[in-house]
Amino acid sequence: xxxxxxxxxxxxxxxxxxxxxxxxxxxxxxxxxxxxxxxxxxxxxxxxxxxxxxxxxxxxxxxxxxxxxxxxxxxxxxxxxxxxxxxxxxxxxxxxxxxxxxxxxxxxxxxxxxxxxxxxxxxxxxxxxxxxxxxxxxxxxxxxxxxxxxxxxxxxxxxxxxxxxxxxxxxxxxxxxxxxxxxxxxxxxxxxxxxxxxxxxxxxxxxxxxxxxxxxxxxxxxxxxxxxxxxxxxxxxxxxxxxxxxxxxxxxxxxxxxxxxxxxxxxxxxxxxxxxxxxxxxxxxxxxxxxxxxxxxxxxxxxxxxxxxxxxxxxxxxxxxxxxxxxxxxxx
Amino acid sequence: xxxxxxxxxxxxxxxxxxxxxxxxxxxxxxxxxxxxxxxxxxxxxxxxxxxxxxxxxxxxxxxxxxxxxxxxxxxxxxxxxxxxxxxxxxxxxxxxxxxxxxxxxxxxxxxxxxxxxxxxxxxxxxxxxxxxxxxxxxxxxxxxxxxxxxxxxxxxxxxxxxxxxxxxxxxxxxxxxxxxxxxxxxxxxxxxxxxxxxxxxxxxxxxxxxxxxxxxxxxxxxxxxxxxxxxxxxxxxxxxxxxxxxxxxxxxxxxxxxxxxxxxxxxxxxxxxxxxxxxxxxxxxxxxxxxxxxxxxxxxxxxxxxxxxxxxxxxxxxxxxxxxxxxxxxxxxxxxxxxxxxxxxxxxxxxxxxxxxxxxxxxxxxxxxxxxxxxxxxxxxxxxxxxxxxxxxxxxxxx
Numbered sequence: 001x002x003x004x005x006x007x008x009x010x011x012x013x014x015x016x017x018x019x020x021x022x023x024x025x026x027x028x029x030x031x032x033x034x035x036x037x038x039x040x041x042x043x044x045x046x047x048x049x050x051x052x053x054x055x056x057x058x059x060x061x062x063x064x065x066x067x068x069x070x071x072x073x074x075x076x077x078x079x080x081x082x083x084x085x086x087x088x089x090x091x092x093x094x095x096x097x098x099x100x101x102x103x104x105x106x107x108x109x110x111x112x113x114x115x116x117x118x119x120x121x122x123x124x125x126x127x128x129x130x131x132x133x134x135x136x137x138x139x140x141x142x143x144x145x146x147x148x149x150x151x152x153x154x155x156x157x158x159x160x161x162x163x164x165x166x167x168x169x170x171x172x173x174x175x176x177x178x179x180x181x182x183x184x185x186x187x188x189x190x191x192x193x194x195x196x197x198x199x200x201x202x203x204x205x206x207x208x209x210x211x212x213x214x215x216x217x218x219x220x221x222x223x224x225x226x227x228x229x230x231x232x233x234x235x236x237x238x239x240x241x242x243x244x245x246x247x248x249x250x251x252x253x254x255x256x257x258x259x260x261x262x263x264x265x266x267x268x269x270x271x272x273x274x275x276x277x278x279x280x281x282x283x284x285x286x287x288x289x290x291x292x293x294x295x296x297x298x299x300x301x302x303x304x305x306x307x308x309x310x311x312x313x314x315x316x317x318x319x320x321x322x323x324x325x326x327x328x329x330x331x332x
Numbered sequence: 333x334x335x336x337x338x339x340x341x342x343x344x345x346x347x348x349x350x351x352x353x354x355x356x357x358x359x360x361x362x363x364x365x366x367x368x369x370x371x372x373x374x375x376x377x378x379x380x381x382x383x384x385x386x387x388x389x390x391x392x393x394x395x396x397x398x399x400x401x402x403x404x405x406x407x408x409x410x411x412x413x414x415x416x417x418x419x420x421x422x423x424x425x426x427x428x429x430x431x432x433x434x435x436x437x438x439x440x441x442x443x444x445x446x447x448x449x450x451x452x453x454x455x456x457x458x459x460x461x462x463x464x465x466x467x468x469x470x471x472x473x474x475x476x477x478x479x480x481x482x483x484x485x486x487x488x489x490x491x492x493x494x495x496x497x498x499x500x501x502x503x504x505x506x507x508x509x510x511x512x513x514x515x516x517x518x519x520x521x522x523x524x525x526x527x528x529x530x531x532x533x534x535x536x537x538x539x540x541x542x543x544x545x546x547x548x549x550x551x552x553x554x555x556x557x558x559x560x561x562x563x564x565x566x567x568x569x570x571x572x573x574x575x576x577x578x579x580x581x582x583x584x585x586x587x588x589x590x591x592x593x594x595x596x597x598x599x600x601x602x603x604x605x606x607x608x609x610x611x612x613x614x615x616x617x618x619x620x621x622x623x624x625x626x627x628x629x630x631x632x633x634x635x636x637x638x639x640x641x642x643x644x645x646x647x648x649x650x651x652x653x654x655x656x657x658x659x660x661x662x663x664x665x666x667x668x669x670x671x672x673x674x675x676x677x678x679x680x681x682x683x684x685x686x687x688x689x690x691x692x693x694x695x696x697x698x699x700x701x702x703x704x705x706x707x708x709x710x711x712x713x714x715x716x717x718x719x720x721x722x723x724x725x726x727x728x729x730x731x
Contacts, residue, residue: 148344148714149351150665150706152672153687157703160691161358168361264543268673271545272688287545298553305546313541320537 029325036321039314046311050104054184058082059094061101061184062279068092070297089290089300102281103307105183109197109276110262110311112179116201118255121208126239126247128209129216140213143206151203155265158202159274162195169198189280196269196276200262211254215247249326253319260315267308283308333722340718344711351707352700356403359696367395387431387454391464393479396456397429406476406700409469413462421459429456475701480693481686487701490686497572498675498682501598502667505605510660513610517617518652522644524622533618539611548604548677555600567599570679601678605671616659620652627651654725661717665709 020028031037049056059065065077065084069092075084085096128139162168171194173187180190219225219242228238269275270284278285283304290300370389374381390396394405404410414424430452438448468474475487482490520532552569559566565582568574574588574597586593624630625648633647634640672684679685683702690698 145347145350148347148711150703150710153703153706154351154355156672156688156691157355157358157699161361165361260541267543268545272673272676273692287549291549294549294552295557298557301549302553305543305549308543309541309546312543313538316537316541 026325030321033317033321033324035317036324039317039321042310043314043318046103046307047107049100050107053100053104057094057097057100058085059097061093061098061281063093063097065092065094070293086299086303089286090293095300095303098281098286099283099304099307101184102283102286102304105185105193105276105280106263106266106282106284106308107311108179108183109193109200109266109282110259112197113200113204113262113266114255114259116197117204117258118208118251120201120205122212122244122247122251124205125209125212125214126216126243129213130220130235130239130243136213139209143209146203146206155199155203155269156272156274159196159199159269162199163192163274163277166191166195169195171195171198185280192280193276196266199269200265204258204262208251208254208258211250212247215250216243219243219246253323253326256315256319256322260312260319263308263311263315337719340715344715347711348704348707352407352704353403355703356406356700357399359700360399360402367393383432391431391456396431401428405466405469406697407469408471409467409474411458411461412464412466414458424457424459426458427455428458428461430454431456470701470704476697478695478698480695481689481698487698490698491683491701491705494681494683494686497680498684499667501601501605501675501680501682502663502671504598505602505609506663506667508602508606509609509613512606513613514617514656516610517614518621518644518649520614521618521621521625533615536611536615536618539608540615542608542611544604544608544671544673545677547608548600548674551600551604552677568593568596569600570597572597572681601671601674601680604674604677613656613659617652617656620655621648624648624652654721657720657724658717661713661720662710664713664716665706 059082065071065088068075068077068084068088069090071084071088073085073087075087076082077084084094086099087095089095089098124139124143128136171191176187176190176194179194180187183190183193185193225238225242228242233241266275266282267284267287270282271288273288275284276282278289286304287301287308290297290304293300367386367390370381370386373379374386387396394402397405401411405412411423411428414421416422430449432453433449434451434453436448436450467476470476473488475491477484478487478490516532520529523529555567556569557566563581565580568578568580573594574586577586577588579585580596583596586596630643630648633643638647672687674680675682675684676688687699687702690696690702
């Protein structure tokens with residue numbers, strides 16, 4: 001408090017608070033979380049780089065510079081004058097270009113997986129929690145069943161099976177074309193990536209569904225639901241208008257934490273050899289393919305590992321910040 | 333309580349059964365396997381392989397039997413012939429498979445030729461199963477024979493030789509994580525907002541975001557490759573013991589396969605597993621301690637004039653550990669499966685690596701055996717968790 005401030009103004013400040021919308025309150029709290037803000041900035045930069053991939057990179061993803069294996073950083077190709085900023089890999093592909101395209105693919109896989117699993121989770125959880133009785137019993141028994149089975153081993157079995165039998169799950173041509181456009185891949189290679197999304201989201205929706213169900217169960221007893229029903233609101237109306245918007249806070253937090261999980265899970269699958277396969281680059285399979293050159297060229301496996309860690313950390317911090325901002329009491 | 337237990341046990345059996353059926357069916361549809369290689373040899377024309385040879389090989393892998401017959405023989409070792417009741421044979425002429433299928437090449441939806449089975453020239457009947465080599469069934473502890481990794485040797489041999497390696501790794505890791513993780517979590521919670529707490533939470537946060545494969549690579553680079561190149565003392569990485577004798581500066585000569593050698597090889601994988609585990613566990617302990625420290629009974633204990641150490645260790649910690657028990661129980665399946673990813677980074681010859689090898693090498697009996705045991709252990713852990721929960725916390729009632 002400064003002494004020189006006029007007395008009337010101080011009194012006015014003490015009793016009036018600037019009016020803020022709930023969104024502004026949340027935003028203000030989020031901005032105060034410094035690490036979350038830094039993470040947000042980092043992720044925005046990474047997203048921009050991957051979106052601009054075709055303009056930044058000097059080589060195509062699978063373009064092989066014959067006889068130029070393992071060239072050092074910054075080598076200029078004498079024929080074309082293009083620069084290998086980060087050298088080339090074991091079969092002469094430009095490492096810098098592949099890293100950036102890999103980011104585009106890895107992040108798209110993670111985003112799609114989160115999108116699908118949260119939507120499925122929200123719908124299943126809302127229906128289960130809202131209708132209760134046998135619907136709830138059937139759905140939640142199924143979720144519990146899936147959660148009792150050891151996840152990673154089953155994930156490995158399913159993805160190893162799907163990768164060897166790619167036509168087992170029919171994926172519409174239009175979906176492949178659409179995703180292929182985002183990832184800049186041909187439909188054939190896209191199928192591989194979409195299958196991994198299916199596998200990841202196929203397990204990911206379970207926890208989202210449990211979370212949603214819990215929230216809906218407590219919301220169901222609130223007076224505004226009763227009010228809506230007495231005004232003639234149908235079940236669908238109540239779910240869409242009251243349940244889902246009110247349960248968004250934990251779902252958004254869950255989604256951003258899940259995003260970190262999917263980036264790592266996709267990389268882990270690729271690392272074990274059951275993820276997206278070469279020649280499609282992802283951070284995970286680049287790391288696993290160059291792992292054998294660890295001893296004399298350690299930067300090859302380390303370079304793709306760094307963005308995996310950064311993304312995982314950033315999404316975790318963003319999730320943390322969102323949790324603090326959206327609902328400080330929330331524990332997730 | 334008894335009724336609850338019976339229901340839960342029945343449910344658990346159902347979970348194991350359904351997941352076994354599902355994975356068995358999935359793997360049986362997976363291409364590859366022993367017949368794929370044979371077909372290639374046949375097409376290359378290097379060797380003459382007759383229809384009879386194929387039928388014999390199919391029979392030796394039981395691939396001539398129907399899926400459900402194969403599954404039931406795998407699970408309980410039956411049927412292995414007609415059922416004899418009172419000297420009378422039943423089901424002797426029941427068709428249980430096909431010895432020589434009629435195959436046709438058709439174009440699938442993508443225009444790629446595919447071989448499908450359209451009929452059967454020669455059936456396998458129940459009576460043909462008499463005298464066939466059969467496992468006693470996985471339920472009775474017979475895991476069958478390996479297809480590829482140790483061809484025609486029992487899967488149990490493979491598992492036996494790998495299990496002790498995984499037990500060493502995960503056992504040591506679990507003990508270390510408990511011994512280090514719990515005190516860290518407690519201290520951090522008791523000194524909330526202190527400098528220690530701040531550093532600890534940041535590190536733990538990073539630790540839980542760190543992918544284990546990247547962490548493993550970093551450690552190999554920092555403690556193995558770089559010091560070795562610089563002529564400094566280093567820690568060997570890869571495998572569980574070295575093949576040849578070697579010398580490390582300051583530590584001296586190490587005989588391959590000696591205790592010293594094996595200990596040195598354990599350091600890095602145990603470190604990766606322990607640090608990542610500590611990050612998760614101690615964060616959990618911290619959160620649960622903070623929760624408990626705010627409770628009325630802790631305030632009462634303090635008001636009684638108890639010493640702070642008694643309040644924390646006796647009144648707070650005991651209650652804070654209740655939810656933690658549920659997490660620790662899940663190391664039981666971990667003891668068996670190992671850490672699939674960490675074992676892969678360090679080429680540690682344990683169960684996790686065996687599982688990856690089996691899936692990649694089309695050795696489905698091995699993969700199925702490991703998955704089955706894992707499913708059983710996970711289900712037991714889930715059950716144990718719920719039971720322990722009620723034992724340590726009488727406020728929770730089972731219904």
